[in-house]
Amino acid sequence: MKTRLLAAIALVCMLVSCRNDKNARLLPNVSGRAGEVLVVIERAQWEGNVGVAIRDLLASDTPYLAQREPLFNLSNVPPGSFGNMFKVHRNILIVSVDPQNQKEGFSWKHDEWARPQAVVQLNAPDERTALNYIESEGMLLAEFFEQAERDRVINNAKLYEEVSLREPVEELTGGVIHFPSGYRLRKKTDSFVWIADEKQYIMQTVMIYRYPATDADPFSLENIITHRNAVMKENVPGMFDGSYMITATAVEPTTRSLRYHGRDFMETRGFWEVEGGFALVLQPRRGRHHSDRSLRLLPQIRQETEPPSGGVFALFF
Numbered sequence: 001m002k003t004r005l006l007a008a009i010a011l012v013c014m015l016v017s018c019r020n021d022k023n024a025r026l027l028p029n030v031s032g033r034a035g036e037v038l039v040v041i042e043r044a045q046w047e048g049n050v051g052v053a054i055r056d057l058l059a060s061d062t063p064y065l066a067q068r069e070p071l072f073n074l075s076n077v078p079p080g081s082f083g084n085m086f087k088v089h090r091n092i093l094i095v096s097v098d099p100q101n102q103k104e105g106f107s108w109k110h111d112e113w114a115r116p117q118a119v120v121q122l123n124a125p126d127e128r129t130a131l132n133y134i135e136s137e138g139m140l141l142a143e144f145f146e147q148a149e150r151d152r153v154i155n156n157a158k159l160y161e162e163v164s165l166r167e168p169v170e171e172l173t174g175g176v177i178h179f180p181s182g183y184r185l186r187k188k189t190d191s192f193v194w195i196a197d198e199k200q201y202i203m204q205t206v207m208i209y210r211y212p213a214t215d216a217d218p219f220s221l222e223n224i225i226t227h228r229n230a231v232m233k234e235n236v237p238g239m240f241d242g243s244y245m246i247t248a249t250a251v252e253p254t255t256r257s258l259r260y261h262g263r264d265f266m267e268t269r270g271f272w273e274v275e276g277g278f279a280l281v282l283q284p285r286r287g288r289h290h291s292d293r294s295l296r297l298l299p300q301i302r303q304e305t306e307p308p309s310g311g312v313f314a315l316f317f
Contacts, residue, residue, distance in 0.1 A: 028088050039093045051076075058070075058072045064254075088114040089114075091119075097124050106121070168195075172191070191211065245272050
């Protein structure tokens with residue numbers, strides 16, 4: 001009797017579990033390396049104007065790096081060879097140029113055949129239409145794959161997080177950065193935090209700072225760079241007495257506005273005077289700036305709480 005009762009309970013649990021998970025899908029892990037995109041396209045189109053446009057968009061040089069490096073590494077496969085082995089790739093762009101396509105434009109999917117996966121499909125009736133979509137929505141395509149890679153880095157950082165670094169960052173910004181293990185706190189003041197992962201030949205560092213937004217145009221390129229240089233002079237000494245790192249002027253920095261997770265930011269890109277590159281993102285918030293600067297790699301910020309009153313949140317990577 002006891003055995004039958006246990007068996008009945010187990011069966012009920014299985015049925016309830018199946019009912020709750022009937023829509024769940026067991027997917028394999030993605031394949032491929034970070035930054036790779038698999039393009040599924042007919043060979044004639046890949047070697048023609050559509051393929052050129054895709055390469056110009058996704059394989060162009062990453063701006064403001066000290067060495068040439070493409071945004072993504074591309075490989076291609078014709079639709080007839082797009083089997084199960086390729087369907088588990090981490091980033092997939094499927095291009096269909098066919099007069100019989102009933103729907104046009106881009107469609108965006110996650111975890112179609114594997115997890116965590118980003119899949120984009122472009123349907124067009126002819127080459128000219130396909131080129132128009134690539135020209136008008138190409139930046140969205142690049143940013144979709146870039147965000148997918150960033151999300152993977154975030155998830156990996158959460159798994160191997162250096163939890164001790166949460167508090168100093170949250171005190172300054174009101175947000176949380178998930179730093180993976182290996183990062184250590186180098187310096188902390190009331191308005192500045194310096195966190196770095198330093199190895200024998202590679203240094204990866206993040207600098208976060210805040211200053212009052214009292215300028216008439218606090219988000220102009222000139223004001224952003226002026227404040228950044230002042231903070232570096234005060235907090236980041238160079239190898240020699242009186243030296244410090246500043247923004248290089250040989251290559252003009254650039255700035256642009258963007259929106260991320262419903263928040264407005266300003267992003268500035270440029271070079272260090274000595275080495276490396278940087279990108280700066282500023283979010284206006286009631287009269288102050290929070291700035292986050294990185295020499296090499298910036299773990300992503302997850303906004304968990306509102307920044308302190310009168311603050312502006314900013315992100316360097």
